[in-house]
Amino acid sequence: MQEELKDLNKQALGAAINHMGKVAWPTIILTLLVCSLFVLCIAAFANGLISVWLATPLVSVLTYMSYTPLHEAVHGNIHGNKANLRWVNDWCGYLVAPIIGVPFASHKHEHFTHHRFTNIEGKDPDFLISGMRHGLPSVFLTTLRFFYTQNGFFAKNNWHSAQLKERIIYCAELCVSLGWRVLTIALIDQPGIATVVLVGYFFGGFFTAYWFAYRPHFPYDNTQRYQNTSSLIMPIWMRPLEWFWLGQNLHSIHHLFPRVPFYRYHALHRQIEPILRAHGTPILGIWSRAPVKV
Structure with a gap:
């Protein structure tokens, strides 16, 4: 089982690399x-x-x-x-x-x-x-x-x-x-x-x-690593407003692969969602916090 998870992690990293490195x-x-x-x-x-x-x-x-x-x-x-x-x-x-009030x-x-x-x-x-x-x-x-x-x-x-x-x-x-x-x-x-x-x-x-x-x-x-941060999934009626979160509801992607820019979180999440689930990443309703099934 551990070897399988290691292999899945390598696959996730390979997918993430394709979203890194370009000028944002x-x-x-x-x-x-x-x-x-x-x-x-x-x-x-x-x-x-x-x-x-x-x-x-x-x-x-x-x-x-x-x-x-x-x-x-x-x-x-x-x-x-x-x-x-x-x-x-x-x-x-x-x-x-100076706007957010946190020294860069x-x-x-x-x-x-x-x-x-x-x-x-x-x-x-x-x-x-x-x-x-x-x-x-x-x-x-x-x-x-x-x-x-x-x-x-x-x-x-x-x-x-x-x-x-x-x-x-x-x-x-x-x-x-x-x-x-x-x-x-x-x-x-x-x-x-x-x-x-x-x-x-x-x-x-x-x-x-x-x-x-x-x-x-x-x-x-x-x-x-795969379980200390969750992906919070918006209900269908909220999808038109999801842009406002700037991808931060999928914070698990950031903690796993910090060099992936925020506007690529959704694309990468869709690619590696089966891997996230295999590793036990919490994928939850944003309001209910109940597990969201495939």
Whole structure:
């Protein structure tokens, strides 16, 4: 049985390789689109063109969407195998980082630790998000703790071993992330600007924490490679809205093959679904969490 699973794993890797290594133009376009729309949204609200009731959810949506390019940049998926285009990869990360409020240059330390120790309490820095299971007050507090961990992990765990350049970049990113919010609230003379900037950010960050971290790893009781993350399958009526998740409902694909770009998750999932099932990957209804049969 183990030999059969090893052979199936090789087949899955072979399939995944076909989706890796190319320049990720869709991610580059997404980066530019999210950044442009975010600036336009704030500007439109500042000039009274849209209300606080529209601007706040738009900021939330764009905040959520900004994390996917950051996440892709952390894994080096934007420049693919083109080492000379690494600067494009990094600039995409730096551009969206102030929106999601997570420093790009230091996020790789936290995120790679999460990959290395997925679902291991005390080692996986994202394990704290499992606290969302304890009710609504815990959901709020856990989201705030998650923000803090994403921003403070480098200072707590990597500061002393980091080079001066890394420290300067980390501090600069924190200042930009905090600074644009403070300046926007202080300089835009429009009632509700703090709600747009802060409440919009909180709900966008919460949606990211919930769908990127909490739901794919729940119930946090398995550390096996094919079983520590789930694929969450949308019901038919939700398929027209599935694009909004940017593939993150198929988070098992990412943990298995981190160099596959997000817009290839669905294609690869369809290819290797029998292999996933043979390895016991949880393939669940996104709302019911009941196993989805073939």
